[in-house]
Amino acid sequence: MHRTPLGKFREKLLHRPSDASPGAEREGEPIAFGMEGPLVLRFVEEGLDPADEARLAEEVAKTLPLRWSLPTRALERLDLLSERLGGERKLLEWLDGHPGLPRVTARLLVLADSLDRYTDDPAVVTAVRDFRSAHGLPDELRGVLPPATNAETLTDISSRLERQLFDHDAPEARSLGLATSRWLRDAVSAGGSPSPALAETGEVMARLHEDIAEASL
Structure with a gap:
């Protein structure tokens, strides 16, 4: 990591x-x-x-x-x-440092913490709302999120990730983590010229997506 x-x-x-x-x-x-x-x-x-x-x-x-x-x-x-x-x-x-479930759990908990942090950022929430309006949701997030996109959207995903880990459903949590990090990365970059703060968010999500993809169960 x-x-x-x-x-x-x-x-x-x-x-x-x-x-x-x-x-x-x-x-x-x-x-x-x-x-x-x-x-x-x-x-x-x-x-x-x-x-x-x-x-x-x-x-x-x-x-x-x-x-x-x-x-x-x-x-x-x-x-x-x-x-x-x-x-x-x-x-x-x-x-x-330990492959398998420990590594996957660590990386998903970092993602969940990042989602909780970004839910307080109005620019990120606006970018997510606009991207969802223009492109809809990826298949992996349909049925996960409520119809409205608001300040609770990212926290809702974070809570779902932790709930899946709580229920010992690490494969589903990993799939949700990959879909979420990819979606948020794309959402904050969709404007073409994102602000420095949004660009940093995109970089964070890109790195997290790579790390979760590299961690196998």
């Missing part, structure tokens, strides 16, 4: 619980949402061999989209990993 705009990612994936107590992991607490406490602690304290680290990355990829409904203990484990790796951006970079 070295070419993606990860530097723009807003570190909002995790919320550290006020009663975090990592030492509880040593008491043999059962697995929470697929994340093994002892495996997390070993990674944090001494590192893992490649096979176990790959297994942990798979577990994190399956857990991270569930973060809004995770119990406190599972959030603590994610927070431990994030701190060990140097923050949420580094957590996503670490996931991206």
Whole structure:
């Protein structure tokens, strides 16, 4: 993910619980949402061999989209990993370093965050509305978006992406991510001479589209 705009990612994936107590992991607490406490602690304290680290990355990829409904203990484990790796951006970079589901999940979460950010940009929303009026929707987005295009349109797609990952439907999420990044790239570039801000948005979406296309399950 070295070419993606990860530097723009807003570190909002995790919320550290006020009663975090990592030492509880040593008491043999059962697995929470697929994340093994002892495996997390070993990674944090001494590192893992490649096979176990790959297994942990798979577990994190399956857990991270569930973060809004995770119990406190599972959030603590994610927070431990994030701190060990140097923050949420580094957590996503670490996931991206593991092929398959971890890489796809990391890149789709960056796309979802970008969509949430651009939904607050009136120029992007106007470009999307005008492009949709002139060209309609690609097949992949028909039935996904409501008839009206407004400030909630990109957030709606972002929420759908996260819902598909939440439901462990990574193939559909990947397909939606590819269609969305391509559509938004084309929409902000359709005017011929986009503003610098729209041109940057187009570049971001183009890079994200390439990265998602390169990540296979």
